Amino acid sequence: MALPRLLFLWATVAAVAAASRPPWDSIARLQPGTDDARQAVAVRELLERLLGPRAASAFSVSVNRSLAGPGGLDTYRLSSRAPGVINVAGSSGVAAASGIYQYLKDYCGCHVSWSGKQLRLPDSLPPVPTEIIVTSPNRFRFYQNVCTQSYSYVWWNWDRWEQEIDWMALHGINMALAFTGQEAVWQRVYLSLGLNQSEIDEYFTGPAFLAWNRMGNLHTWAGPLPLSWQLKQLYLQYRILERMRSLGMLTVLPAFSGYVPRGILRVFPRANATRMGSWSHFDCTYSCSYLLSPEDPMFQVIGTLFLKELTRQFGTDHVYSADTFNEMRPLSSDPAYLSQVSAAVFRSMTGADPRAIWLMQGWLFQHQPDFWQPAQVRALLQGVPLGRMVVLDLFAESKPVYPWTESFYGQPFIWCMLHNFGGNHGLFGTAESINQGPFAARGFPNSTMVGIGLTPEGIEQNDVMYELMTDLGWRKEPHDLRQWVSDYATQRYGASNAQAAAAWQLLLQSAYNCSGPYTNHNRSPLVHRPSFRMTTELWYNESDIYEAWRLLQSSVDVLGASSTFCYDLVDVTRQAMQQLVSRYYLEIKQAFQSRMLSRLLTAGGILVYDLLPELDSLLSSDRRFLLGRWLEAARLSATSDQEAVLYDLNARNQLTLWGPNGNILDYANKQFGGLVLDYYGVRWSLFVSTLVECLNTGTPFHQSHFNQAVFQVERGFIYNGKRYPAKAMGNTLDIARKIFLKYYPSAVQHNCSRAV
Ligand SMILES: *[C@@H]1O[C@H](CO)[C@@H](O)[C@H](O)[C@H]1NC(C)=O
Ligand SMILES: *[C@@H]1O[C@H](CO)[C@@H](O)[C@H](O)[C@H]1NC(C)=O
Ligand SMILES: *[C@@H]1O[C@H](CO)[C@@H](O)[C@H](O)[C@H]1NC(C)=O
Numbered sequence: 217m218a219l220p221r222l223l224f225l226w227a228t229v230a231a232v233a234a235a236s237r238p239p240w241d242s243i244a245r246l247q248p249g250t251d252d253a254r255q256a257v258a259v260r261e262l263l264e265r266l267l268g269p270r271a272a273s274a275f276s277v278s279v280n281r282s283l284a285g286p287g288g289l290d291t292y293r294l295s296s297r298a299p300g301v302i303n304v305a306g307s308s309g310v311a312a313a314s315g316i317y318q319y320l321k322d323y324c325g326c327h328v329s330w331s332g333k334q335l336r337l338p339d340s341l342p343p344v345p346t347e348i349i350v351t352s353p354n355r356f357r358f359y360q361n362v363c364t365q366s367y368s369y370v371w372w373n374w375d376r377w378e379q380e381i382d383w384m385a386l387h388g389i390n391m392a393l394a395f396t397g398q399e400a401v402w403q404r405v406y407l408s409l410g411l412n413q414s415e416i417d418e419y420f421t422g423p424a425f426l427a428w429n430r431m432g433n434l435h436t437w438a439g440p441l442p443l444s445w446q447l448k449q450l451y452l453q454y455r456i457l458e459r460m461r462s463l464g465m466l467t468v469l470p471a472f473s474g475y476v477p478r479g480i481l482r483v484f485p486r487a488n489a490t491r492m493g494s495w496s497h498f499d500c501t502y503s504c505s506y507l508l509s510p511e512d513p514m515f516q517v518i519g520t521l522f523l524k525e526l527t528r529q530f531g532t533d534h535v536y537s538a539d540t541f542n543e544m545r546p547l548s549s550d551p552a553y554l555s556q557v558s559a560a561v562f563r564s565m566t567g568a569d570p571r572a573i574w575l576m577q578g579w580l581f582q583h584q585p586d587f588w589q590p591a592q593v594r595a596l597l598q599g600v601p602l603g604r605m606v607v608l609d610l611f612a613e614s615k616p617v618y619p620w621t622e623s624f625y626g627q628p629f630i631w632c633m634l635h636n637f638g639g640n641h642g643l644f645g646t647a648e649s650i651n652q653g654p655f656a657a658r659g660f661p662n663s664t665m666v667g668i669g670l671t672p673e674g675i676e677q678n679d680v681m682y683e684l685m686t687d688l689g690w691r692k693e694p695h696d697l698r699q700w701v702s703d704y705a706t707q708r709y710g711a712s713n714a715q716a717a718a719a720w721q722l723l724l725q726s727a728y729n730c731s732g733p734y735t736n737h738n739r740s741p742l743v744h745r746p747s748f749r750m751t752t753e754l755w756y757n758e759s760d761i762y763e764a765w766r767l768l769q770s771s772v773d774v775l776g777a778s779s780t781f782c783y784d785l786v787d788v789t790r791q792a793m794q795q796l797v798s799r800y801y802l803e804i805k806q807a808f809q810s811r812m813l814s815r816l817l818t819a820g821g822i823l824v825y826d827l828l829p830e831l832d833s834l835l836s837s838d839r840r841f842l843l844g845r846w847l848e849a850a851r852l853s854a855t856s857d858q859e860a861v862l863y864d865l866n867a868r869n870q871l872t873l874w875g876p877n878g879n880i881l882d883y884a885n886k887q888f889g890g891l892v893l894d895y896y897g898v899r900w901s902l903f904v905s906t907l908v909e910c911l912n913t914g915t916p917f918h919q920s921h922f923n924q925a926v927f928q929v930e931r932g933f934i935y936n937g938k939r940y941p942a943k944a945m946g947n948t949l950d951i952a953r954k955i956f957l958k959y960y961p962s963a964v965q966h967n968c969s970r971a972v
């Protein structure tokens with residue numbers, strides 16, 4: 217009896233040991249290039265930006281990489297030395313910064329997010345009674361989606377980048393994309409290969425669409441890309457890289473994925489490039505890019521040339537990102553071909569950097585699951601030596617790939633929360649899934665998970681989900697969500713308040729507790745082209761939002777001075793109004809179908825002449841919800857009037873038509889003051905007046921006729937030449953109260969016609 221049991225035990229121990237010691241020396245060797253002392257200086261500078269002159273005497277910061285846990289796991293230690301002085305030691309700058317932020321949250325009730333900071337500190341910092349030592353179970357805490365570059369960062373200047381990198385450090389991010397400025401390098405590479413400027417100009421898209429140019433989805437659209445843009449982005453990239461590295465973050469640079477300008481075929485007529493199919497709803501005017509065959513020797517030449525030039529400019533942390541088949545179907549499903557492709561991509565990286573590690577988005581596997589069967593996935597992944605590729609399980613909170621690929625067939629992966637599509641506004645979250653998912657993934661048999669990540673397409677929305685996810689990056693077990701969200705409310709508003717806490721419980725159990733097939737892609741009729749086929753379905757009980765709205769409104773007297781509270785008041789009021797738009801839409805639809813003109817006029821009138829204008833004025837009263845700021849940032853990126861016109865077009869088109877003909881219409885919709893009135897509002901007005909006209913003349917409604925007419929309205933917004941204020945106007949609290957008094961009673965009584 218004893219022997220078999222012993223053998224079994226031995227086998228188990230051996231398997232566990234094998235799983236915990238995969239052949240991943242390459243990953244273990246990834247270390248910040250910045251020395252410890254310089255990292256500590258960078259953290260002290262961050263603290264001074266955060267807390268002002270007080271920072272220097274309140275915190276004593278040190279960095280020592282030998283504090284790291286097994287396999288290089290980030291660690292921080294917090295203790296009190298003298299009264300009022302907090303000692304922070306981190307295994308990296310990021311670890312120290314995360315420790316400080318954890319202290320500020322837990323001991324001082326602070327909060328730092330995209331919508332604002334709450335940093336009211338006690339006069340004397342509370343001591344840490346016994347030393348706290350925390351080791352992250354995650355080697356990597358990753359951030360950014362290739363799309364975030366275009367949806368959120370496109371118009372950023374250094375000040376905004378600096379804020380973001382501070383946010384990243386405080387939230388523990390130790391690996392992130394650094395994609396800025398790559399076109400300047402590509403431009404140089406293409407010229408050196410013999411392309412001329414018009415061939416390059418024809419290839420790059422405008423700034424707001426570069427993410428999809430880089431992935432081979434698009435070319436030419438909204439370009440040409442000015443040389444001044446390329447240079448400004450290049451200089452920005454130097455500063456971004458320097459700051460990220462000084463804090464001990466690993467920067468991920470772009471690599472060659474195989475897409476080339478058409479001009480390559482003129483210079484190298486024998487190059488084996490295949491024209492891919494069209495992408496999304498674009499035709500070949502702007503899509504159908506050329507993919508160089510990975511077996512073609514030119515693939516290595518171009519890939520290596522680019523990476524050599526790139527790393528010569530920017531240095532390297534040895535991690536590179538490339539996505540050859542993002543939403544693009546490979547030419548063949550033959551596993552041998554797919555292995556060759558990934559081997560070739562990887563070889564073009566090691567040709568420039570022998571230590572290269574390939575970071576790949578795993579989006580393709582769940583985007584085209586019919587193509588990516590286990591044999592195809594395995595072939596692509598195993599074309600690269602184990603441990604030399606890291607896969608982002610990009611949408612793991614909803615469609616994790618690791619469970620059906622035996623944990624990516626042995627390649628390490630990062631469990632990522634995608635959360636947001638197109639940077640849409642709209643309360644949304646899958647809190648339970650996020651709270652459980654990373655722990656389940658780590659416990660999966662033979663798990664190869666090496667970290668957690670944030671991969672939103674757009675940011676500056678739903679702070680709460682990002683706070684939760686980054687907080688989990690340091691934990692070994694899930695949170696009690698109800699407790700966590702109460703603490704969140706207290707820290708965010710700088711005060712413990714029963715009504716606000718109750719509001720957050722309701723938000724948590726409703727909009728933030730999605731488990732169905734919904735995504736944070738705002739489907740509300742408010743932000744889509746009107747038709748009779750719109751969905752008004754929700755994944756939660758809308759009464760919870762109305763009650764949260766009432767609770768926040770009732771805490772205005774106590775919390776109204778808090779800027780983060782005001783943001784949430786606007787956001788929850790916005791969500792309630794978005795729900796009301798659905799109700800008016802249904803009322804309009806029923807009235808039209810039963811030919812009741814007066815009912816149609818009433819509901820349509822309230823929607824177009826009151827609800828949408830009120831929503832617009834509410835949003836316009838908060839600087840964080842302004843179309844004018846988005847457009848101003850675009851214009852400020854320009855160095856001439858002509859560029860300003862081009863960037864304005866880019867900025868407006870991305871939010872609305874997304875392409876020349878509404879190709880990906882309203883994908884990146886936002887609820888901005890200015891946009892609600894002049895785009896969504898005008899569109900709804902045309903819909904209602906068209907329906908009224910139909911009833912008056914006894915003619916049927918034709919969606920296709922309406923689409924043609926409304927397209928002119930949509931285009932009209934892009935070219936309306938109007939300047940929108942970049943400063944907030946009006947008093948948020950007054951406007952919010954007025955809206956509440958007017959619309960709340962009908963909202964809870966389910967009665968549209970009661971309002972106004
Ligand atoms: C870092 O920690 C190690 C081990 O505790 C110690 O030997 C070393 O002196 C420390 N380095 C610095 C710069 O303090
Ligand atoms: C670039 O090359 C193409 C093809 O030969 C030619 O038509 C075009 O005029 C050239 N452009 C410039 C700026 O030289
Ligand atoms: C070009 O590449 C494709 C796909 O990689 C391959 O099937 C084909 O044989 C290649 N053609 C030549 C002439 O090498």
Ligand SMILES: *[C@@H]1O[C@H](CO)[C@@H](O)[C@H](O)[C@H]1NC(C)=O
Binds near residue numbers: 231661662
């Ligand atoms: C885990 O890996 C071991 C060793 O490679 C293998 O024998 C076992 O089947 C794997 N377990 C699962 C559930 O895949």
Ligand SMILES: *[C@@H]1O[C@H](CO)[C@@H](O)[C@H](O)[C@H]1NC(C)=O
Binds near residue numbers: 648697698724726729
């Ligand atoms: C979320 O919903 C699930 C049911 O779908 C429920 O079991 C869970 O308690 C809810 N969580 C919260 C925080 O409300």
Ligand SMILES: *[C@@H]1O[C@H](CO)[C@@H](O)[C@H](O)[C@H]1NC(C)=O
Binds near residue numbers: 758759760
């Ligand atoms: C939604 O919540 C309200 C208020 O708590 C409740 O009366 C109603 O029954 C709920 N509706 C559903 C469908 O659960």
Ligand SMILES: *[C@@H]1O[C@H](CO)[C@@H](O)[C@H](O)[C@H]1NC(C)=O
Binds near residue numbers: 965968969
């Ligand atoms: C809705 O409000 C209108 C106007 O006040 C009233 O006439 C109607 O009876 C109400 N309907 C319901 C279902 O409460």
